[in-house]
Amino acid sequence: MSLAAADVHVPASVLCVNALVMHASSSTSYARARFLHCALHARDTSATVRLREHGSCREVMQRAVTSGVSRFGAVAAGVTIAGGGLIYALENSVYASSDAVHPYHLPWPHRGNFASFDIASVRRGYEVYKQVCAACHSLKFIHYRHFVDTIMTEEEAKAEAADALIKDIDDKGNAIERPGILTDRLPDPYPNKKAAAAANNGAAPPDLSLMALARHGGDDYVFALLTGYFDPPAGIKVDDGKAYNPYFPGGVISMPQQLFDEGIEYKDGTPATLSQQAKDVATFMHWCAEPFHDTRKRWGLKVRTALNLTTVE
Numbered sequence: 001m002s003l004a005a006a007d008v009h010v011p012a013s014v015l016c017v018n019a020l021v022m023h024a025s026s027s028t029s030y031a032r033a034r035f036l037h038c039a040l041h042a043r044d045t046s047a048t049v050r051l052r053e054h055g056s057c058r059e060v061m062q063r064a065v066t067s068g069v070s071r072f073g074a075v076a077a078g079v080t081i082a083g084g085g086l087i088y089a090l091e092n093s094v095y096a097s098s099d100a101v102h103p104y105h106l107p108w109p110h111r112g113n114f115a116s117f118d119i120a121s122v123r124r125g126y127e128v129y130k131q132v133c134a135a136c137h138s139l140k141f142i143h144y145r146h147f148v149d150t151i152m153t154e155e156e157a158k159a160e161a162a163d164a165l166i167k168d169i170d171d172k173g174n175a176i177e178r179p180g181i182l183t184d185r186l187p188d189p190y191p192n193k194k195a196a197a198a199a200n201n202g203a204a205p206p207d208l209s210l211m212a213l214a215r216h217g218g219d220d221y222v223f224a225l226l227t228g229y230f231d232p233p234a235g236i237k238v239d240d241g242k243a244y245n246p247y248f249p250g251g252v253i254s255m256p257q258q259l260f261d262e263g264i265e266y267k268d269g270t271p272a273t274l275s276q277q278a279k280d281v282a283t284f285m286h287w288c289a290e291p292f293h294d295t296r297k298r299w300g301l302k303v304r305t306a307l308n309l310t311t312v313e
Contacts (some may be wrong), residue, residue: 124268150292226277
């Protein structure tokens with residue numbers, strides 16, 4: 001298939017693949033790849049783009065290989081981006097139907113192939129969760145042992161667990177409460193979903209363990225939602241017990257504003273502004289969704305380095 005000078009009708013799900021291939025083909029291809037990315041990001045189901053002097057797809061791939069990219073790497077990257085492009089297109093087509101405001105992008109320090117979490121921010125985010133969020137939201141997939149050697153020392157994690165009262169059954173079958181240990185989950189604020197809904201105007205607060213990865217926009221969405229409370233514009237009716245937030249689908253959310261300037265006091269003395277609290281708790285929520293995020297990236301770097309060394313021709 002030739003990509004010579006012509007108007008080519010390109011399906012949106014293929015744009016990311018073409019962008020990758022063209023990026024590998026020449027040093028001036030960034031603008032072309034960026035153009036394709038923008039066309040896809042515009043949520044069009046297809047786009048007509050004019051491509052010139054790229055040669056055939058086979059020639060482009062061959063140039064990528066001869067420019068230092070191994071055949072294994074080129075094929076693996078192509079397959080990965082093809083799947084990612086399809087998922088991206090489907091995700092954005094669904095999001096396009098939502099009436100929520102798209103969250104703005106922020107320069108999170110843990111984004112990127114070689115980036116790691118800001119551990120100080122994660123620890124502060126845990127403080128925000130304990131003092132503000134834990135009264136309503138659970139973290140059912142997080143155990144105190146996850147804190148060890150990631151955001152706390154073992155002694156700190158044990159002390160943190162011991163401060164919690166865990167409901168348990170003793171050897172005689174009696175219900176008891178005991179100090180927590182490392183293998184315990186963080187305690188739930190409510191005994192069941194019905195109790196949670198009854199205490200919150202009929203809307204049970206969701207578990208936050210995977211929230212940072214479960215919502216479109218991820219960390220950006222969490223930050224925007226927590227800082228995005230405004231007075232409702234004319235024509236928008238907000239019932240008692242609810243609040244207006246344009247980043248939430250429908251614009252009306254059951255959770256009132258929770259974070260305020262100096263609403264808590266950080267142990268490390270960091271000024272607890274509204275945006276600082278939102279940033280820290282969003283970082284902590286992402287850590288909860290990926291507690292082994294940094295370890296995974298370190299191993300990924302080692303594996304990629306080993307593969308590059310073993311696939312050099």
